[in-house]
Amino acid sequence: MATQSTCHGQLVVLCVTFFIFSSIRWFIEVESHSLPENHAAFFIFGDSFLDAGNNNYINTTTLDQANFWPYGQTHFRFPTGRFSDGRLVSDFIAEFAKLPLISPFLQPGFHQYHYGVNFASAGAGALSETFHGSVIELKAQIRYFKEEVETWLKRKLGKAEGGLVLSKAVYLFGIGTNDYMSLFLTNSPFLKSHSISQYVDLVIGNLTTSIKQVYDSGGRKFGFMNLPPMGCSPGLRGERGECLEELAEYANVHNQRLVKVLGDLEKQLKGFKYSLYDFSSSLRQRVENPLKYGLKEGKDACCGTGRFRGVFSCGGRRGVKEFEVCRNPNEHVFWDSYHLTENLHKQLADEMWSGSSNSHSSLRHLFQTVCG
Ligand SMILES: *[C@@H]1O[C@H](CO)[C@@H](O)[C@H](O)[C@H]1NC(C)=O
Ligand SMILES: *[C@@H]1O[C@H](CO)[C@@H](O)[C@H](O)[C@H]1NC(C)=O
Numbered sequence: 001m002a003t004q005s006t007c008h009g010q011l012v013v014l015c016v017t018f019f020i021f022s023s024i025r026w027f028i029e030v031e032s033h034s035l036p037e038n039h040a041a042f043f044i045f046g047d048s049f050l051d052a053g054n055n056n057y058i059n060t061t062t063l064d065q066a067n068f069w070p071y072g073q074t075h076f077r078f079p080t081g082r083f084s085d086g087r088l089v090s091d092f093i094a095e096f097a098k099l100p101l102i103s104p105f106l107q108p109g110f111h112q113y114h115y116g117v118n119f120a121s122a123g124a125g126a127l128s129e130t131f132h133g134s135v136i137e138l139k140a141q142i143r144y145f146k147e148e149v150e151t152w153l154k155r156k157l158g159k160a161e162g163g164l165v166l167s168k169a170v171y172l173f174g175i176g177t178n179d180y181m182s183l184f185l186t187n188s189p190f191l192k193s194h195s196i197s198q199y200v201d202l203v204i205g206n207l208t209t210s211i212k213q214v215y216d217s218g219g220r221k222f223g224f225m226n227l228p229p230m231g232c233s234p235g236l237r238g239e240r241g242e243c244l245e246e247l248a249e250y251a252n253v254h255n256q257r258l259v260k261v262l263g264d265l266e267k268q269l270k271g272f273k274y275s276l277y278d279f280s281s282s283l284r285q286r287v288e289n290p291l292k293y294g295l296k297e298g299k300d301a302c303c304g305t306g307r308f309r310g311v312f313s314c315g316g317r318r319g320v321k322e323f324e325v326c327r328n329p330n331e332h333v334f335w336d337s338y339h340l341t342e343n344l345h346k347q348l349a350d351e352m353w354s355g356s357s358n359s360h361s362s363l364r365h366l367f368q369t370v371c372g
Pocket of ligand 1: 059060
């Protein structure tokens, strides 16, 4: 699935040059970025909410890519592959933790994993069946982490030091939405053959397996967000503007089981610490009452076309050519038909970092905790 860049023939010179350039750039970045002595690395697993550009490098379709204008227009002034006008939650969290911007795992070039890396892939779910073939499913994200990153850290720093980086790191998971959205967006017989309860069990079961695999590699500090009310996104609202409540039903069951399973893991796994952010309430509140949060528009996307700009055409590269872009993305909850603006990502990151009244604990706390 990953496209590997190889050096052949005339390309050798170019590749070597690129390699040297990347190495120099890395040294400069590290030099100029004063890291806290005891920094905790940041590893990110998930879907389009957290994908910083991995899908730029896989064989997929523009449905799962955002590496074209006007994505990225505000902060980066360049389409990075992020499904937003600017930065994502994970970019802000890295900044708060005084880490450099965390790179996508598949970004070609020189990789240093001391500060972490981002495995998230737009469209991915916890189940292999979810948008199969066009995403990096959670299992593959975990495999990359274990086979490439864990191995690299232990080889580079030695077993003990590498192990310390892994145990001090924070692991953020944001996944599951696509497992449920795909029920409504595709016609998979596998998906249709389960009850809500059975289906949620599969998703939570697979997520749990992945968490345990990271724990087995030495991971101890985990951040989670529950599932947002995606049925209220511009792309899924009904004729009269009503939210798709069937999707909310799945999300509610999922969110209840997530609370339970994390509580169980905390009891079963020695040293397991976690923070659970209530993404569901915080998004619902902003969609219903945007003014209270300094926003003007909770229903219409900034970029897209049709009703609520719910036609997923932002950028004009997904079949439908027509799209409009609003003047000020900062006033909107939704950037495109399914994804949030940078302003929203920043608001969520602030809450996740400091811990709002409705979250289990804060990410700041996790980053600053020393695990024994
Ligand atoms: C990419 O995927 C398409 C459709 O699945 C396939 O036909 C094509 O051969 C793939 N290309 C590469 C380079 O793997
Ligand atoms: C994970 O999902 C697959 C379907 O993709 C299912 O067959 C399997 O039982 C699930 N695993 C767990 C532990 O629930």
